[in-house]
Amino acid sequence: MTNLISAEGLKKLCEEYDYLWKVERPKVVRGVSDAAAEGDRSENAEYIYGKKRLREIDRKLKHLGSRLKVLKVATVPPNPKQVTFGCWVTYEEDGSIERCYQVVGPDEIDVSLGKISLDSPVGQALLHKKVDDEVIVRKPGGEVTLYITGISSTRPEL
Numbered sequence: 001m002t003n004l005i006s007a008e009g010l011k012k013l014c015e016e017y018d019y020l021w022k023v024e025r026p027k028v029v030r031g032v033s034d035a036a037a038e039g040d041r042s043e044n045a046e047y048i049y050g051k052k053r054l055r056e057i058d059r060k061l062k063h064l065g066s067r068l069k070v071l072k073v074a075t076v077p078p079n080p081k082q083v084t085f086g087c088w089v090t091y092e093e094d095g096s097i098e099r100c101y102q103v104v105g106p107d108e109i110d111v112s113l114g115k116i117s118l119d120s121p122v123g124q125a126l127l128h129k130k131v132d133d134e135v136i137v138r139k140p141g142g143e144v145t146l147y148i149t150g151i152s153s154t155r156p157e158l
Helices: 006-034 045-071 121-126
Strands: 088-093 095-104 115-117 132-139 143-150
Touching: 006 045, 095 121, 115 121, 121 132, 121 143
Parallel strands: 095 115
Antiparallel strands: 088 095, 088 143, 132 143
8 A cells, every 4th residue: 555645635634633532532432431320331322332433433543543654745746747646637438438536645535526546456557657648447347448638736627
């Protein structure tokens, strides 16, 4: 897994970690404590749910903490001449569907925001390619041909 992240992505992860640690976890701990004080814990839904939620938060904090230790902020600006980390790539898929994605680290993936992982099959296939290059991506459903129509350091207007 790639340990690169954008400065914006690192900020979001740090904010999520801080929120979970300083706001959400203390709130859940208080709720569990209050529910435990009510008596029989075996049939207390608030207590059982609170303990489950606390385990989820602790798992997420552990994951975020370990990732934050190894992540490196990408300091090289995106190269508009070829596909690199952080750039926006516009391509046609099989000659008809036009898509535009930013190539980011695995901790920033959000397809709804147009962010795909450098480690994904599409990200790997696009890496170091140039405008007008044809790229074949192997997907579970078969091969797909992508034709790169644009590379930019900022999100293009489509």
